[in-house]
Amino acid sequence: MSETPTRTALRPTASGRLQAWLPRLVLAPSVAVSPFFVYGFMLWTFVLSLTSSRMLPSYDFVGFGQYARLMANERWWVASTNLMIFGTLFIVICLVLGALLAMLLDQKIRQEGALRTVYLYPMALSFIVTGVVWKWLLNPQLGIQAMVRSWGFESFEFDWIVDPDMAVYTLVIAAVWQASGFVMALFLAGLRGIDDSIIKAAQLDGASLPRIYWRVVMPCLRPVVFSAVMILAHIAIKSFDLVVALTGGGPGYATDLPATFMYTHAFNRAQIGLGSASAMLMLGGVLAILIPYLYSELRSRKHG
Amino acid sequence: MRCEGVGGYFWNSFAIVIPAVLISTAVGALNGYALTKWRFKGSELVFALMLFGCFIPFQVVLLPMAQTLGWLGLSSSRAGLILVHVVFGIAFTTLFFRNFYVGIPNELVSAAKLDGAGFFRIFWRILLPVSAPIIVVSVIWQFTQIWNDFLFGVAFSAHDTQPVTVALNNLVNTSTGVREYNADMAAAMIAALPTLVVYVLAGKYFVRGLTAGSVKG
Amino acid sequence: MAALEIHNVRKEFGSERVLKDVSISIDSGEFLILVGPSGCGKSTLMNAIAGLEPVTSGNIYIDGKDVTWRTPAERDIAMVFQSYALYPSMTVRHNISFGLEMRKVPKAEREAAVERVADLLQISHLLERKPAQLSGGKRQRVAMGRALAREPKVYLFDEPLSNLDAKLRVDMRTEIKKLHPRLGTTIVYVTHDQVEAMTLADCIAVMRDGHILQLGSPDEVYNNPVDMFVAGFMGSPSMNFIRATLEADGDGYALRIATPDEVDLLLPWPNGPPYGRAGGAARQAGDSRPAA
Numbered sequence: 112m113s114e115t116p117t118r119t120a121l122r123p124t125a126s127g128r129l130q131a132w133l134p135r136l137v138l139a140p141s142v143a144v145s146p147f148f149v150y151g152f153m154l155w156t157f158v159l160s161l162t163s164s165r166m167l168p169s170y171d172f173v174g175f176g177q178y179a180r181l182m183a184n185e186r187w188w189v190a191s192t193n194l195m196i197f198g199t200l201f202i203v204i205c206l207v208l209g210a211l212l213a214m215l216l217d218q219k220i221r222q223e224g225a226l227r228t229v230y231l232y233p234m235a236l237s238f239i240v241t242g243v244v245w246k247w248l249l250n251p252q253l254g255i256q257a258m259v260r261s262w263g264f265e266s267f268e269f270d271w272i273v274d275p276d277m278a279v280y281t282l283v284i285a286a287v288w289q290a291s292g293f294v295m296a297l298f299l300a301g302l303r304g305i306d307d308s309i310i311k312a313a314q315l316d317g318a319s320l321p322r323i324y325w326r327v328v329m330p331c332l333r334p335v336v337f338s339a340v341m342i343l344a345h346i347a348i349k350s351f352d353l354v355v356a357l358t359g360g361g362p363g364y365a366t367d368l369p370a371t372f373m374y375t376h377a378f379n380r381a382q383i384g385l386g387s388a389s390a391m392l393m394l395g396g397v398l399a400i401l402i403p404y405l406y407s408e409l410r411s412r413k414h415g
Numbered sequence: 416m417r418c419e420g421v422g423g424y425f426w427n428s429f430a431i432v433i434p435a436v437l438i439s440t441a442v443g444a445l446n447g448y449a450l451t452k453w454r455f456k457g458s459e460l461v462f463a464l465m466l467f468g469c470f471i472p473f474q475v476v477l478l479p480m481a482q483t484l485g486w487l488g489l490s491s492s493r494a495g496l497i498l499v500h501v502v503f504g505i506a507f508t509t510l511f512f513r514n515f516y517v518g519i520p521n522e523l524v525s526a527a528k529l530d531g532a533g534f535f536r537i538f539w540r541i542l543l544p545v546s547a548p549i550i551v552v553s554v555i556w557q558f559t560q561i562w563n564d565f566l567f568g569v570a571f572s573a574h575d576t577q578p579v580t581v582a583l584n585n586l587v588n589t590s591t592g593v594r595e596y597n598a599d600m601a602a603a604m605i606a607a608l609p610t611l612v613v614y615v616l617a618g619k620y621f622v623r624g625l626t627a628g629s630v631k632g
Numbered sequence: 633m634a635a636l637e638i639h640n641v642r643k644e645f646g647s648e649r650v651l652k653d654v655s656i657s658i659d660s661g662e663f664l665i666l667v668g669p670s671g672c673g674k675s676t677l678m679n680a681i682a683g684l685e686p687v688t689s690g691n692i693y694i695d696g697k698d699v700t701w702r703t704p705a706e707r708d709i710a711m712v713f714q715s716y717a718l719y720p721s722m723t724v725r726h727n728i729s730f731g732l733e734m735r736k737v738p739k740a741e742r743e744a745a746v747e748r749v750a751d752l753l754q755i756s757h758l759l760e761r762k763p764a765q766l767s768g769g770k771r772q773r774v775a776m777g778r779a780l781a782r783e784p785k786v787y788l789f790d791e792p793l794s795n796l797d798a799k800l801r802v803d804m805r806t807e808i809k810k811l812h813p814r815l816g817t818t819i820v821y822v823t824h825d826q827v828e829a830m831t832l833a834d835c836i837a838v839m840r841d842g843h844i845l846q847l848g849s850p851d852e853v854y855n856n857p858v859d860m861f862v863a864g865f866m867g868s869p870s871m872n873f874i875r876a877t878l879e880a881d882g883d884g885y886a887l888r889i890a891t892p893d894e895v896d897l898l899l900p901w902p903n904g905p906p907y908g909r910a911g912g913a914a915r916q917a918g919d920s921r922p923a924a
Contacts, residue, residue: 127703133534134453137445141505142461148476148502149468155479168482228618235614237563239580240607243587243599253596349472352565356584370566373474378570383478390474401470522717525684530731530782531705540730544721 153394160387168383177388187389190367193279197368198347200283201290205343206336208287209294214324216295217302227299230292238289242356245285246272249357275365278358282350282366285357290346294339301335302328337404344400348393369393421602423575424582428562428609431493431578435500436557442501443508443553444546448538450509451516452524462513468506476503477570484571491573499571500561507560508553515549516542548620555621559610579606634693635660635818636681636786641690643676643842650676651687652842658820658835663812665821665829667865668839674822677839678790681820683707695785705734710779711788714795716771718763724774725759731782749777752811769800776808780815789821793828805831826866830854838862 163173181187212230216223233241248254249272256269271277305328313323351370358366360375367375369389377386450462480499481490489495519542527537568578577585583606587599614621634657643651650673658664666674679685681692683704691700699707710731718727728749729742737745750756753773763771772792779787793801809832812819823829829836830850837847838861846858857863863871876887878901885901 124702124706127701127706130533130703131455134449134455134458137449137534138458138461141442141446141465141509144502145465145468145506148480149471149506150464152476152479152483153471156475159478168478224619228614231618232611232614235559235610235618236607237565237580237610239563239565239584240603243583243603246587247596247600345470351474352563352580352584355565355569356587359588370472370474374477374566374570377478387478390472390477393472394475397470397472401467520715520717522713522715523719525679525682525704526711526713526717526778527719527730528684528704529682529709529711530778531734532730533705536734541719541721 156387156390159383160391162384164383164387166381166383173384177384178392180385181388181392184385186364186367187369187372189364190369190372193282193366194347194368196279197282197286197350198344200280201286201347202340202343204283204287205291205294206339208291209339210298210332212291212295213298213302216299227296230295232292233289234293236289238350238352239356241285241289242353245281245288246357249281249284272358273362275362278362278366282353282357286346286350286353290343294343297335297339298332301332305331341400341404345397348397348400369396421579421582421586421605424577424579425605427493427576427582428578428580431496431500432558432561435497435504435561436554438497439501439504439508439557440550440553442505443510444512444543444550445538446505446509447512447514447516448542450513451519452521452537452542453534462509465506465509468503469510473503473566477566481570491571491576493576496567496571496576496578499567500557500564504557504560507556511549511553511556512546515546519545548623551617551620555613555617558613562610634658635662635695636664636820637693638677638681639691639693641677641680641692642688643673643680643685644688650842651680653690654842654844656837656844656847658818660818661816663819663821663832663834665823665833665836666839667823667826667829667836669865670824672839673842674839675790678711678788678820678822681786682709682711682788707786708784709786709788710782710784711790712775712779712792714791716763716775716795718771718774718778720763723760723762724755724766724777727763727774728759728777728781731778735782745781745783749780752780753777768796769804772796772800772804785818787817787819789819791822791824794823794825808832827868830866836866838865 158170159168160177161172161174162168162170163176164170216226220226249269251257251268251270251273256267259267259269272281309327309331310323313327318326349370350368351374354360354366354368354371360367360371370393373386373389373393375386376382376389446465450458484490484495484498487495487498489498523541524537527541532540562578563580564578565580565584568581569584572578572581583602586602637657639655641651641654642649654673654677656664666677668674676685680687683699683702683706687700691698693699694707694709719730722730725746728746732742732745746759747756750759753776755770755773755777758766758770758774763774766774772795775792793804796804805828812832821828821832833850835847836850836853838845838853840861846853846862848856853862854866857866860873864873874889876889876899878885879888880886881898881900887899887901889897889899891897
């Protein structure tokens with residue numbers, strides 16, 4: 112149709128090249144900062160955990176000596192066991208309570224919007240505030256025990272917070288109070304996302320309501336359960352402020368968690384090496400949860 | 416007198432929270448935009464690397480951060496705390512904006528490219544005007560996270576730069592003197608008030624925006 | 633001078649080859665339609681022309697200039713998207729004038745251009761509305777208006793009518809058909825609707841698996857398809873295929889067609905041996921497999 116134009120392989124113009132590079136330039140600061148502040152610091156902490164640092168970071172290496180000390184440290188084992196108890200109970204109770212609340216709210220009750228927001232309020236609070244308030248509520252002289260006794264039940268006892276064996280469960284109570292509303296909101300959103308016609312079809316098949324929830328709805332909510340577990344596990348591992356405000360790790364160190372253990376040793380007890388080692392173990396714990404999650408997340412995204 | 420003390424820390428918190436929220440939201444918005452609408456080789460990897468920042472236990476960065484702040488001359492300063500909150504908040508804000516912008520059709524950006532708009536112009540004129548829902552989510556999330564922060568506050572602040580959470584904890588857990596429970600309680604109320612107000616005013620939009628993303632997964 | 637010339641363009645995503653040596657050339661004012669089944673590469677080709685996706689190799693010329701490595705903005709083209717891609721935060725007026733504003737056209741000229749296309753497309757009364765307040769058909773008009781306002785060298789239409797209901801689609805088709813000679817513009821139009829292709833095009837390119845199987849006028853493609861795929865793809869209702877054998881019949885040739893009642897039909901074949909040894913049925917199709 113026409114003579115072939117000259118076939119010169121032109122390269123992009125200056126402005127074209129700038130356009131191609133701008134996204135990378137914009138990301139550059141965050142990308143430069145992320146590796147340094149996240150990955151660099153992780154590495155740095157790992158290096159510190161291999162040293163004998165006490166008050167100040169020093170760099171005489173003692174291999175994995177700090178990890179050995181940690182393994183031999185009874186307080187660390189108390190903290191780890193506490194995290195197991197606290198984490199498991201916290202996640203399970205939050206899930207059950209959150210799911211139940213969501214199903215109740217899902218029955219098209221009036222004022223649902225208002226209730227939903229009210230249940231979410233605790234999530235807006237700082238764990239410090241939650242801890243302080245529950246500290247009063249659980250204080251035998253001030254709180255629930257005192258109140259029930261004032262009603263005439265003189266022998267009523269609820270003094271878990273001063274009982275070394277039971278104090279860890281007070282952490283569970285306060286944390287559940289704070290987070291179950293959030294889990295409820297997640298479930299509620301998940302319930303709303305389910306196609307109504309599936310439920311109608313099940314009703315036509317003559318299934319009872321609990322049966323519908325158990326057999327039809329719950330399987331659809333698997334991704335919600337999954338993300339809820341992830342978020343809760345993450346809160347549990349990071350829990351530091353709640354312990355500090357509610358029990359201060361006490362009585363004694365009965366309610367220590369790895370997070371408080373790390374802080375106490377690194378900042379208050381001049382045991383930087385040991386604190387770093389415990390931080391690395393915490394990271395290991397998070398990774399054990401996170402890597403399968405990210406793996407499945409990225410894989411499903413590729414399929415999507 | 417004690418309440419006056421908490422009042423000062425209350426304003427400390429604001430002086431830290433507001434700049435940190437604004438900066439981390441702005442950076443997160445640009446990051447999310449670049450990661451979704453201008454994909455390049457390795458952009459998924461960049462995102463994965465940043466996403467990881469959401470999940471690390473912050474204990475693992477405390478000690479190096481303390482030393483770095485010292486080198487930067489920001490130890491125990493509000494600017495130092497703002498920096499810390501921005502750095503570790505960007506991971507979340509980027510995640511929010513990325514998930515939001517993924518849902519905005521790429522054709523919109525293509526059309527604007529053909530119309531002759533460049534990187535920043537497309538962001539400013541096309542994407543930003545429709546980003547209100549996710550900006551609300553990002554601002555509320557960052558506000559509550561940073562306002563409620565205790566770990567960074569207690570680790571990196573001095574007596575006069577403490578955020579209110581740290582001051583509250585100190586107040587309640589001092590063992591000297593006579594307990595004044597009414598003052599303690601008032602301090603707790605003050606510390607809780609701003610985030611509660613934010614939730615009352617905008618909680619609805621927050622839940623809507625946040626759950627929309629999390630259900631899609 | 634060709635308004636658009638595509639020269640040996642290849643596009644690969646990793647190991648997947650989406651465009652395999654595509655070459656097309658169209659003159660100024662021509663209406664080219666790309667058709668083919670989904671996944672044939674027609675949308676990728678469109679994006680390559682627009683500059684939205686870089687090509688792996690080959691060259692693209694617009695108005696004689698090599699634009700292979702130019703940004704979309706530098707190519708002076710406008711595109712109508714299947715999803716319309718109207719800017720949701722802007723009024724119709726701003727949607728239409730945005731491209732002119734980006735090109736630093738003075739305000740008075742912008743206003744004039746908006747009035748002109750709004751008149752042309754009968755959307756003057758909608759100028760202050762937002763896209764969300766418009767029906768699908770109206771949005772489609774605005775999307776066209778946005779492209780028309782710019783008066784670019786080439787227009788690209790990416791299945792612009794496929795989201796409209798049947799009646800509107802026919803109306804808009806007629807309207808585009810009328811607009812084209814009035815504007816005298818060069819248009820590349822992607823569709824999977826071969827009625828659209830047959831009625832609108834000056835020139836049809838049938839694509840499959842990243843190749844252009846046939847490039848020609850609607851008449852040529854319909855009456856002389858190059859192979860069975862093109863023959864089966866074009867035309868509605870689609871063509872019947874009848875298996876036949878070509879055999880010598882005296883001086884000329886004849887087609888032998890088997891029928892159910894075991895009496896073979898013999899049709900005279902005036903054209904001589906068309907495709908070598910074995911021939912196809914009807915005039916359009918070829919079936920290379922020998923008949924049973």
